[in-house]
Amino acid sequence: MKIRFCSGLTKPGSLLVHFEPPSFFAVRSRSLSDSTYGNLCNHKKIPGIGIGLAVQCSIANRRFSSRSVDSPRRERSSRSSSGRDRDKDKDKGRGSQSLYSRPSLLDMNKEKAANRAKVYEFLRGIGIVPDELxxxxxxxxxExxxxxxxxLHRLGLTIEDINNYPLVLGCSxxxxxxxxxxxxxxxxxxxxTFTEFLRRYPQVLxxxxxxxxxxxxxxxxxxDIKPxxxxxxxxRYPEVLGFKLEGTMSTSVAYLVGIGVARREIGGxxxxxPEILGMRVARIIKPLVEYLEGLGIPKLAVARLIEKRPHILGFELDDAVKPNVQILQDFNVRETxxxxxxxxxxxxxxxxxxxxxxxxxxxxCSAINLNPEDLGSLIERMxxxxxxxxxxxxxxxxxxxxxxxxIDQTREMVIGCPQVLALNLGIMKLSFEYFQKEMRRPLQDLVDFPAFFTYGLESTVKPRHKKIIKKGIKCSLAWMLNCSDEKFEQRMSYDTIDIEEVESDPSSFDMSTLMQPEREEESDSEYEEEEDDDDEEFA
Incomplete structure (x- = not known):
């Protein structure tokens, strides 16, 4: 039998005993008197049994142990042995650190600085300034x-290109x-195009x-930009790859649609x-549009101009547009x-x-003795x-x-129709031959109406001239040519021509034609109106 423990309830003047016997020996705890305590504390073994017994006693708030009989000597020996063990462990630790030692942070930074210095030395040796790196x-x-x-050299970039953006060297x-x-x-x-692409926008790397x-x-x-x-x-504009989707790109497109640029034309x-995508509305696009409106061009006409020639938005308002308008006026161009x-x-x-x-x-002035004051008239017409x-x-x-x-007649023709300085010479020769051989009119008729050369010989001049001959009437070149086909047919119904009908200058420009929607847009609007009518019928 093994005694697990024996304890007594703590009371004033009473004894609490705790046994730690072998595992096969167990007794119940009970309260012991002071005399019994004295006998138990002096025994380590129970006579006749030969089993080691350890007793812990507690009187009031004091605790005693049977192990503490020779504890001072044992503690000294245990301390000395544990001290020797710790010294051995320290020696082992020192030995292990010497075998698996790591460099300090300071050493690592020094090594890193040395490597970077070698890289900088290499870059300076080939002409690259590494100050920004x-x-x-x-x-x-x-290496x-x-x-x-x-x-980078194989891509076509030079040392100068790299120096313009040295941060490209940080790209793997x-x-x-x-x-x-x-x-x-x-x-x-x-x-x-990679070389020019990277020169303009190396940040793409x-x-x-x-x-x-x-x-x-x-x-x-x-x-609506096609793939x-x-x-x-x-x-054309690699910088667009660096723009935010909901930033400048979206606002510039929204503004153009707002002033009348057709939504389906935006892609074209x-x-x-594409530089429009990088233009700020408040600083670039809007001021130019408002200035053109101030000159007398309707906003819708400006929108049509942007659809046909979007590059005009790249003209600098203060550095180019306004100075050029003033120059035109200086050369006698009328403000209207x-x-x-x-x-x-x-x-x-x-x-x-x-x-x-x-x-x-x-x-x-040297070729036809042009009066400098007439230069404005040429610009107005062409x-x-x-x-x-x-x-x-x-x-x-x-x-x-x-x-x-x-020379005087030539000058008059040039002022009246500057297009004669730019037409196809081969077509002009054919028209003049027909004028001389078939129409047999005096040269003064061409001086009075030099725009004759601007009309198609086969499509307009010949058919109308034949009808005039068949009708047996005499008229000026302007009366015959400066009108639409419908108007010409009406004139052919006249019995007599007493007074020449006054027509507008053929070189004049009608602003309303610029603002007219295209046929496709008209058909779309008509289709929408039909749908609206249908909705009203079923309402």
Missing amino acids: DGLELPVTA VMKERVEF VKKNMVPVLDYLGKLGVRKS HASVVIDLAPVVKYLQGL IDVPRVLE VLTRY YLPSIIAQYPEIIGIDLKPKLETQKKLL PQFVSLSESPMLKHIDFLTKCGFS
Whole structure:
């Protein structure tokens, strides 16, 4: 039998005894008197049994243990042995640290600085200034950096290009450059354009294909830019890949639609001039539109101009548009003609205008004795005149003089119809031959109506001339040609022609024609009106 424990309830003057006998010996706990306690505390073994017994006693708040009889000596020996063990453990620890030691943070920083210094030394050796690379994660060795530089060279970038944007050296060839270029190639961006593409927007090499590039491409397609045109848009304006979807791009498109640009034309407008996506409405687009309105061009007409020539939005208002308008007035262009001039030839407000006008004035003054004050009249009738080249104009003047016109007559024809300086010479020769051989009219008729050369010989001149001959009436070239087919048929019903009907100047421009919707738009609106009527019937 093994005594597990024996304890007594603690009371004043009573004894609490706790035995720790062997496991096979157990007794019940009971209360012992002071005398019994004394006998038990002096025994380690029970006579006759030979079993070790450990007793713990507690009187009031004191505790005693049978193990503490020779505890001082044992504690000293245990302390000395434990101290020796700790010393051995320390020695073992020192030995293990010497075998598996790691460099300190200071040593690591020193090594990193030394490697970066070698990389910087390599870059300086090939002409790259690494001042902006501090804080940028770079290759550990100069060999890896050399591979990056060589890869950029294979793309066509020079040392100067890299110095313009040295942060490109922080792009990994495998992790950054190759995935981006591979994605652009799959879109259809031509490899021959990669060099210029990266020169204009090297930041694209930092981009993530999934997070940054693919959403922009999807957004462009959502603006009705055809998938086949997306690569051309990116080649023309690679910076668009860095724009936020709901930022400048969306606001510029919304404004254009708001002023009257047809929603279905947006895709074509952006394809031809994607720079619009980067223009701020308040700073660039809106001020230009409002200025053109102030000159007398209706807002809807401005919208039509943007549909046909979206690049006019790139003209600097203060640096080009306003100065050019003033230059036109300085060359005797009347203010009332400014809207029609810009509507016919919007580029006139964006080019370097004054040198061109000076050149044209000098040329015509020497060739046909043009009065400088008449230059404004030429511009009013044909704004494109300012961009005509010298050689073609001289050839046309030479043709007219060879036809028998004097310098004064030629000058009068040029002022009355500047188009004679730009028409196809072969067609002009055929028209003049028909005029001489078949119509047999005096040259003065062409001086009075030089626009004769602008009408189609087979489609207009010959059919109408034959009807005039058949009718047996005599009329001016202007009466015969300067009208629509319907109006001409009405004139053929006249019995006599007593007074020449006055027609508008054939070179004049009607602003309302610019604002008229296209046929497709008209059909759409008519279809919508029919649907509305049907809805009213079923209401």
